Structure formats: structure tokens, C-alpha cells
Amino acid sequence: xxxxxxxxxxxxxxxxxxxxxxxxxxxxxxxxxxxxxxxxxxxxxxxxxxxxxxxxxxxxxxxxxxxxxxxxxxxxxxxxxxxxxxxxxxxxxxxxxxxxxxxxxxxxxxxxxxxxxxxxxxxxxxxxxxxxxxxxxxxxxxxxxxxxxxxxxxxxxxxxxxxxxxxxxxxxxxxxxxxxxxxxxxxxx
Ligand SMILES: [Mg+2]
Numbered sequence: 001x002x003x004x005x006x007x008x009x010x011x012x013x014x015x016x017x018x019x020x021x022x023x024x025x026x027x028x029x030x031x032x033x034x035x036x037x038x039x040x041x042x043x044x045x046x047x048x049x050x051x052x053x054x055x056x057x058x059x060x061x062x063x064x065x066x067x068x069x070x071x072x073x074x075x076x077x078x079x080x081x082x083x084x085x086x087x088x089x090x091x092x093x094x095x096x097x098x099x100x101x102x103x104x105x106x107x108x109x110x111x112x113x114x115x116x117x118x119x120x121x122x123x124x125x126x127x128x129x130x131x132x133x134x135x136x137x138x139x140x141x142x143x144x145x146x147x148x149x150x151x152x153x154x155x156x157x158x159x160x161x162x163x164x165x166x167x168x169x170x171x172x173x174x175x176x177x178x179x180x181x182x183x184x185x186x187x188x189x
Contacts, residue, residue: 003171010084010120011051011164014129016059017147019157020067032063034070037148039157041075046161050168052120053079056087056127058104058134064088085116095136108138123172128160140174143181159185 013019019040025033044053057064068080080086092104111117111125127135130147143164145156163185167173 004169005124005171006169007124008050008052009124009126009168009173010054010116011047012054012056012125012127012141013079014127014131014134015055015057015064015067017130017149018128018145020070021149022063022067023150030066032066034067035150036071036074037157038152038154039161040071041077043157043161044071044075044077044079047164048077048082050165051126052084053082054084054087055079056085056091056106058089058092058106061088061090084120104134105136106134106138108135108141111138111141123174126164126173143178 016022019037021035021037022032023035024031047053055064055068059067064086065080068086072078072080087110089104091106091110093107094102095105097103106127106129108122108125108127111120111122116125122141125141126143127138127141128143128145129135130145132139132142132144135142143160145160146154148154148156159182163181166184167176170176
């Protein structure tokens, strides 16, 4: 019989190409418009019943807040208000890649901070991201989603809602095998 946890796990969400896609739009006062991924509202409301939520994006702080405002207005979900933390580019580190460029990383060791760990030990922390290499040092936390750039028929967040809900009470979500999660999510729907 599998161990069951009664505490709420923490779900750390990426934003760009995971929850939304930002595009240039000169007609907007901000010069940018955020397309929201299909099923976002249901995803946040449903998953938010089972998880505490946080944000970790490699985008700038301004970009992050602009998109979170778009979510609040369109999906009536105040992720900025709900989030346990809102981490943006300044919380990321740089890593030099093989071709000499630099890429952001989200070092999962930052979840060891006492103020996080005391409430959410590492085995109760999941992350959702469309770029696996962001969590090169924390794959165990990762539920990798496909990057989204505007396909209105996309069902990734719908499947993810089923999957995350199904594992929320698992005592050790970090050690669960999460590759191939879509196949398992399909059996729930
Ligand atoms: Mg992303």
C-alpha cells in the first residue's frame, strides 16, 4: 500500500510556453499580448485545490507581472496573490552551453531554503516546465510539458490537471517516475 500524505504539495509553475505565449502587439499599451493556453482556468482552479502554487520563470519581473495580470483578467484566477513565491529571472542562474551560448537554469537546490523546506520538503515539491534543461539539477521534481505557442486545440493542461490531481497525495512525488505522464493521465480521463 502506498504512503499517503495529508499535507499539500507545492507546485512550481513555469510561465512562458507553459501557461501562456506572449506576442508583440503594437495595439496594446504594453506592446505585448498574452495568449493563454487552453484549459488554463480549469487547470489553475482544479490543481489549486490539491496543491499550493508558486511561480518560477526565467522572464523578467515586469513580463511576469504583465502576464499574471492577463491571467487574472481573463481567467479570474489571481496566481500572483495565491503564489507561495514569485521567482523571476533574478532567481535563475546562467549556464554556458556546448555551443558557447548562455542559458538559464533553475537550480532546484534553492528549494532547500529553510522557509520553503519547513513547509514543503523536497519530496513534496513538483515543477512544471516546457524546458527540461531548466531543471538539469532537479529532474526528479519535473513534470515536463510540451511548449505551447498558440494551438487552440492543445489539451496539455487538461491532461496535466488529471495527472497532477491523481498524484497529489502521494507521499513522495519527487521520486515518482513522471516521464510518460500523458499516457497515465489518459487513463484517468
Ligand atoms: Mg517556458
